[in-house]
Amino acid sequence: MGTLFSYSIISGIMLALLYMTYKCFLSSENQPRFNRITLLAIYGISLLMPPVLMLYKKFAPEATYATGNINIGKIEAMTFTTQAGSEISITSILLWIYIAGLIVSVLWTAFTISRFYILARSGNAEKHDDYTIVWLDDTRFAPFSWWKNIFMTKEDKEDDLRIIEIHERAHIENRHFYDLVLSQFVNIILRYNPIAWLMQSELKAVHEYEADQQVLSSGCNPRDYQFLLIKKAVGQRFPSLANSLNHSKLKKRMTMMYSKKTSTARKARVLTLVPAAVLALAFINVPVVSTAINGVSATTVSVSTTDDSKGTQNSAPEQKAENKLPDKLPEFKGGDKAMMNFLMENIHYPKEAEKAKIQGRVTVNFKITPDGSVTDVEVMKSVPGLDEEAIRVVKSMDKMWIPAYENGKAVTCTYTLPVSFKLK
Secondary structure, eight states, rough: OHHHHHHHHHHHHHHHHHHHHHHHHHTTSSSSHHHHHHHHHHHHHHHHHHHHHHHHHHHSOOOSSSTTEEOOOOOOOEEEEOOOOOOOOOOHHHHHHHHHHHHHHHHHHHHHHHHHHHHHHEEEEESSOOEEEEEEOOBBBOOOEEEEEEEEEEEGGOOHHHHHHHHHHHHTTTTHHHHHHHHHHHHHHTTOOOHHHHHHHHOOOOOOHHHHHHHHHHOOOOHHHHHHHHHHHSSSOOSSSSTTTTSSSSHHHHHHSSOOOTTTTGGGGGGGHHHHHHHHHHHSSSHHHHHHHHHHHHHOOOBBBBTTTTTOOTTTTTETTTTTOOOOEEEEEOOOHHHHHHHHHOOOOOHHHHHHHTEEEEEEEEEOOOOOEEEEEEEEETTTTTHHHHHHHTTTTTTEOOOOEEETTTEEEEEEEEEEEOOO
């Protein structure tokens, strides 16, 4: 589940930047078919980019754990100290919340689909060649289409039935239903991200612009059509998976009807999505962001608790077991490779030491507590001029660890990290 959560974070970052670019440069243009294709392309890029990045990292050449003049030595777990209490990281809590939201989204989608089937069975079906009109007794609903079904009430017969039918058939003929299925899938994966919901709303608006154009091109009087839209503005509509006649703000739809079609030259604005995608990739690969995503990916949904019946963490005595390894060693979130990458990106050869041609191996000793914190950082083997940098980078790894476990309990473990500084 941690991998899925990290996937959603990468996808959400990509989706957010691309959507904001689209909103700034393309959303107001009268080109519904072109904008629809663009929105679908944004969905595709946002969904495919995370696995592409994962494959790239998988097949990329292995790093030689060194940063120019700095080599990272072998990491060794030396001693550990047990402590009473429990370890539930913030990342684990967020992961549980994400899973809960995922389950709610799936259940809500299933409930919405079941409502469609119930409505379809409760109405009178009138079959046509490529679609079916379902006449509903419930007059609360505005006309809408779902799959190859057009749902209308008996009151709609009193209005201009031909116009309504042309509008809803446009949704079916243009296969807008498949777009909504894709957008709903993204909403399930990115339920916590408001951009996903804005994208779906934008896609539905584009669907309405496209259907409006088809109605007007059929010879319908624009004023008569607009009057019908105003009349049908009231009424229930489904929040997802259906195209309702009264979706979106009517004022914007009417404005779009009278605006000129976008010229071919202005369609070149779609190229602004390229730098937006590059910016998103650059942001995802920022060391702090990349490390956080790797940490999320390594997080599991299991929570280990300990028996605190003998006292609290503050009152319970520590039990030391020198030179003994715990059952499960501490692990940097994202694994050893993520830790090495973090060290390579954050350690810098001190300028003064480089000028003075100081080199050597600094051995740093530190403890990883049950909540993943780094404490008691000290230098076991000192090299004057280099100690401060080694200590600094170790302290910057605070909260980036999965703690050690002994007999199912989160324990404090002491680690030794040798760092070799060598001049070329």
